[in-house]
Amino acid sequence: MKHIRNFIVRTGIRIPLIAWAVIVLYPIIWMIIGSFKNNAEIYKDPWGLPETFSFQNFVTAWNEFNIDISVFNSLIVTVLGIFITLILAIPTAYALERIRFKGSGALFTLYISAMMIPMVLGWIPLFFLLMKLNLLDSIIGLSLVYAMSQLPFSIFILTSFMNSIPKELEEAAAIDGMSSYGILLKIVTPLSTTAIITVSIMNAIQFWNEYFMALIFLQSEQKYTLALAIDFISNETQYTNAWGALFASLTIAIIPVIILYAIFQRRITKGMTEGALKG
Template identity: 75%
Template structure:
């Protein structure tokens, strides 16, 4: 009896802080969702209450009046292109470092790992002038390239951990059958490390979709704004136009894809990161 009471108290002591933390995290998001359906008058009159009528005027105004539609396309473009380009560069590099014994492979891997420790802010000014020289400043293509390069160290680190678990006997058998090194990489190694590839892709997509500072530095015209910059612009405008409902609607548009993506792939993300940590 004493043991069961002690276990109950122990579990309660753990659960209560977790429940309180969950409420503290979820309530602002819930409040933002409610605010996106309110008029400005309702927000000022009853900021914490339910909307009198659920309407989508704020969403339509954000979509048309503030060019959120263009910003969504720009964010989707840099996210997809950046994620794909990261995989194109990271998968062969990780395979070469892990499987091909060449002089300096360990040094190269150490450099990539060390790059994860360097704050990205230190490279913003050189990147600004480099993109300017290449005529890629104020370009979503240039921003996509920067995004891809910035996530290379992390992607290579995770993928090498997964590739190290693939038995070399499979590669030797494929080579005996006449498969080329590229065929071994894309037809043997890549399918067997798909869990790690999916994990890296999802993490990179979330990072690119939410990124703000590099987009602020490298993009200059509103037509090229990503969603984060567009929301920042609406936030500044809301101080003078009282477009708080439109701002909340824009925030909902921004975070909804991330929430849906994480809900769909949360188990795969957790499984991939755990397997990578254990196998690495």
């Protein structure tokens, strides 16, 4: 009796699970398929399969809608952002975790609470600050802003990881006469590779996807990141009807994320749940 009931429950529970999986997957798959259709097909049968697979939309998006430049810009922002974040976060995380000093707790709390503050208020003065520093409408300026936005999260993940590294290695190195700088660079940083990779993947996804700060701090089309370029194409479709190119650029935007997720699924979910637990 119990077995039969269990079987029914388990089958019944699968219906909502499968339904939600379809709701999640269908639009994404449809978008990717749509990028291979021509406009006529999109209008005739928007949610069906294409009759012929064509890469024309990708060519159009790439050549006529500046997607080539914006992919390049997004790549630069992402890589530069990751790099700046690491340079700033690793030494701070190490000092906060390993060196005893007055105010270390307060400083840590200050960084962490910045994760919860709505930055939208700060964006107005930041806009004028960047203007003064000649960093407005600049990929470098945006990378710096991005790095600062992910700094608290990165410090948090790195400190909690460094906490799990045994102190003995550092102590042994110090006895051998290695300087603190050497220990940080040659012992702690390599030992923290796991956390550094996790943080960098999370930041990569964040920077690659980011939209609103780019909207505020970039102005000329030549500087657009992918998210901005797509938003621009989307807003123009009512005049250009370039649905195919829009789908193609959405696909270009999502594929790196899918690849990262396929490779680093565990790290990404762990990083995000840890970040949320702290927030």
